[in-house]
Amino acid sequence: MNEGVNVVALVVFCLFFVAVTVMGFLAAKWRKAANENSLDEWGLGGRSFGTWITWFLLGGDLYTAYTFVAVPAAIYAGGAAGFFAVPYTILVYPLIFTFLPRLWSVSHRHGYVTTSDFVRGRYGSKGLSLAVAVTGILATMPYIALQLVGIQAVLDVMGVGGGENTHWFVKDLPLLIAFGVLAAYTYSSGLRAPALIAFVKDTLIYLVIAVAIIYIPIKLGGFDAIFEAASGKFETINETTGKPTGALVPAEPGQWTYATLALGSALALFMYPHSITATLSSKSREVIRRNTTILPLYSLMLGLLALLGFMAIAAGIKVANGQLAIPQLFENMFPSWFAGVAFAAIGIGALVPAAIMSIAAANLFTRNIYKDFLKPDATPEQETKVSKIVSLLVKVGALVFVLTMDKTVAINFQLLGGIWILQTFPALVGGLFTRWFHRWALLAGWAVGMVYGTYQAYTVSSPTQAHFGGSAKEMPLIGEIGYIGFSAIVLNLIVTVVLTFVLRAVKAPDGVDETSPSDYTADAGDPGVDPEVPPLTAATH
Amino acid sequence: MSETSGAGRGTVTPTRVVIALCLLAPFVAMLWVGSYAKVEPTFIGIPFFYWYQMAWVLISTALTMVAYVLWRRDQRARAASRNSSTQDGGASS
Numbered sequence: 352m353n354e355g356v357n358v359v360a361l362v363v364f365c366l367f368f369v370a371v372t373v374m375g376f377l378a379a380k381w382r383k384a385a386n387e388n389s390l391d392e393w394g395l396g397g398r399s400f401g402t403w404i405t406w407f408l409l410g411g412d413l414y415t416a417y418t419f420v421a422v423p424a425a426i427y428a429g430g431a432a433g434f435f436a437v438p439y440t441i442l443v444y445p446l447i448f449t450f451l452p453r454l455w456s457v458s459h460r461h462g463y464v465t466t467s468d469f470v471r472g473r474y475g476s477k478g479l480s481l482a483v484a485v486t487g488i489l490a491t492m493p494y495i496a497l498q499l500v501g502i503q504a505v506l507d508v509m510g511v512g513g514g515e516n517t518h519w520f521v522k523d524l525p526l527l528i529a530f531g532v533l534a535a536y537t538y539s540s541g542l543r544a545p546a547l548i549a550f551v552k553d554t555l556i557y558l559v560i561a562v563a564i565i566y567i568p569i570k571l572g573g574f575d576a577i578f579e580a581a582s583g584k585f586e587t588i589n590e591t592t593g594k595p596t597g598a599l600v601p602a603e604p605g606q607w608t609y610a611t612l613a614l615g616s617a618l619a620l621f622m623y624p625h626s627i628t629a630t631l632s633s634k635s636r637e638v639i640r641r642n643t644t645i646l647p648l649y650s651l652m653l654g655l656l657a658l659l660g661f662m663a664i665a666a667g668i669k670v671a672n673g674q675l676a677i678p679q680l681f682e683n684m685f686p687s688w689f690a691g692v693a694f695a696a697i698g699i700g701a702l703v704p705a706a707i708m709s710i711a712a713a714n715l716f717t718r719n720i721y722k723d724f725l726k727p728d729a730t731p732e733q734e735t736k737v738s739k740i741v742s743l744l745v746k747v748g749a750l751v752f753v754l755t756m757d758k759t760v761a762i763n764f765q766l767l768g769g770i771w772i773l774q775t776f777p778a779l780v781g782g783l784f785t786r787w788f789h790r791w792a793l794l795a796g797w798a799v800g801m802v803y804g805t806y807q808a809y810t811v812s813s814p815t816q817a818h819f820g821g822s823a824k825e826m827p828l829i830g831e832i833g834y835i836g837f838s839a840i841v842l843n844l845i846v847t848v849v850l851t852f853v854l855r856a857v858k859a860p861d862g863v864d865e866t867s868p869s870d871y872t873a874d875a876g877d878p879g880v881d882p883e884v885p886p887l888t889a890a891t892h
Numbered sequence: 893m894s895e896t897s898g899a900g901r902g903t904v905t906p907t908r909v910v911i912a913l914c915l916l917a918p919f920v921a922m923l924w925v926g927s928y929a930k931v932e933p934t935f936i937g938i939p940f941f942y943w944y945q946m947a948w949v950l951i952s953t954a955l956t957m958v959a960y961v962l963w964r965r966d967q968r969a970r971a972a973s974r975n976s977s978t979q980d981g982g983a984s985s
Contacts, residue, residue: 431929431941434941434942434945437945437946437949438922438923438945438948440949441918441922441945441948441949441952442918442919442922444952444953444956445914445915445916445918445919445952445955445956445959448915448956448959448960449915573936573937574936574937574938575934575937576937577937578934578937578938578939599931599939599941600929600930600931600939600940600941601925601929601941602929603926606925606926606929607925609925610922610923610924610925613922613923614919614923640960640963641960643956643960644953644956644957644960647949647950647952647953647956650949651946651949651950654942654945654946654949655946658938658942
């Protein structure tokens with residue numbers, strides 16, 4: 352990849368990077384509210400964001416740089432199987448339409464900042480809340496690390512990644528600078544920084560995709576030629592497995608995998624702390640429901656982006672590391688200056704989710720570990736301070752992770768993270784609709800799901816890895832190959848239901864529920880909602 | 893007593909059934925992979941498998957919008973009837 356530095360692309364990239372850095376720091380003054388030192392301000396942007404800001408923020412948050420690199424890379428490597436990301440993001444919106452407004456309402460009435468806050472309030476169980484918090488932090492860390500992998504891919508293709516023999520410090524310097532800057536403005540501006548930068552990120556991404564999806568097929572002779580080339584490549588037999596390298600449509604045995612991956616991932620997405628943080632920062636439950644009707648625009652973009660994987664094949668891109676396929680396609684196809692714009696889109700695309708993820712993980716630590724277990728009488732100022740520091744530590748941790756360990760370790764952990772975070776679904780979504788599940792049963796179900804999922808993932812081998820070789824395995828009873836997270840959540844639910852019957856029969860102590868039915872449908876302006884949010888007049892500035 | 897009957901005032905209404913169907917349809921369509929795992933018919937050279945799923949992004953968006961509009965109308969109707977019933981008797985709380 353290191354054929355010399357692409358100067359024009361690098362200059363354009365740096366210009367955009369400097370611009371968003373300035374925006375990141377100025378964001379602290381944007382829509383400023385009276386009480387700066389509360390966690391609601393730093394960690395949730397004052398809970399004041401309207402429809403459009405929420406749309407950009409959630410879009411910038413969920414469709415990460417890693418997604419942009421990894422989804423087409425999966426298509427490039429194996430064809431149809433990688434396209435599951437599209438049905439996955441289709442299924443997400445009916446789901447959030449159903450349960451997120453309830454979470455928003457109960458969180459506003461009780462001042463919850465994290466999902467664990469809700470779980471503790473609903474079940475009166477610090478243990479269950481701790482389990483949810485730890486799962487959230489564990490699942491988020493490798494996700495942040497993967498954003499760095501996304502930036503690295505772009506830097507590599509621009510020729511500033513350094514070769515094999517470059518001193519490690521020189522090689523990683525650009526990444527260190529990028530992350531230093533990110534850490535500094537997240538610290539000073541909180542959630543307002545990624546919210547503002549998301550505008551730039553998404554505008555760039557939409558622009559690049561629109562150009563790529565028209566310009567590249569014209570250069571390659573149309574979609575007919577593109578899919579013909581892809582079909583030819585997928586028919587070649589892989590020497591190690593003795594099977595074709597890919598397929599244009601999933602064959603019969605792969606369809607269960609496809610469907611369970613789509614469903615399992617859709618259920619997991621809004622268990623991630625960063626999705627919840629972006630959701631709770633909106634100013635009313637209307638904003639969330641309205642967003643489910645406009646967020647799918649990102650899914651359409653993701654589908655088009657996935658097709659770039661086929662274009663990379665047709666354009667004859669040959670890379671050892673599949674993740675470089677799309678950046679390399681941009682570099683080969685676009686004039687240098689526009690390649691620079693495309694790289695900036697991916698680079699900035701990494702900064703927005705990384706900032707939100709680190710804020711979300713920090714909020715979890717502060718609210719559900721620090722305040723619940725270490726310092727119950729912490730003031731809002733102390734909470735905010737701890738959150739700011741933890742957001743730094745989380746990022747440093749991710750950086751060390753990427754710099755010291757092999758990239759595949761981060762990918763393995765992210766795969767595990769998806770399985771893990773899904774195991775919090777019964778406690779959270781179950782709790783939004785019913786109080787029937789017993790807190791101890793939920794904890795047991797969670798533990799069983801975590802252990803089962805981790806073990807199953809450990810036993811999957813691939814041609815290149817002995818363990819954690821993939822996320823699909825034969826499902827018990829059904830006998831088809833399916834997503835491990837899906838089998839684990841089914842097992843988790845069975846354990847939870849059976850144990851709830853048992854615990855209810857023996858009248859085990861149920862815990863105090865501090866919420867009431869009307870909390871789940873309350874909207875901004877209702878009694879008990881307004882006093883806890885800062886005055887909405889701040890939003891008019 | 894009045895709390896349960898008030899909140900549950902016809903919990904399953906035709907409108908709510910339509911909302912549920914709108915939200916459920918994408919799951920049936922997308923999880924039934926066998927129904928769309930084929931190459932033909934292609935659209936401007938793109939195999940059916942790909943353009944069909946992208947078309948479903950638009951279809952599910954339309955369905956969610958219908959659900960949203962119906963849900964809002966449902967909420968407003970409920971709020972209106974709740975207000976009028978409190979004005980009538982004031983004993984419903």
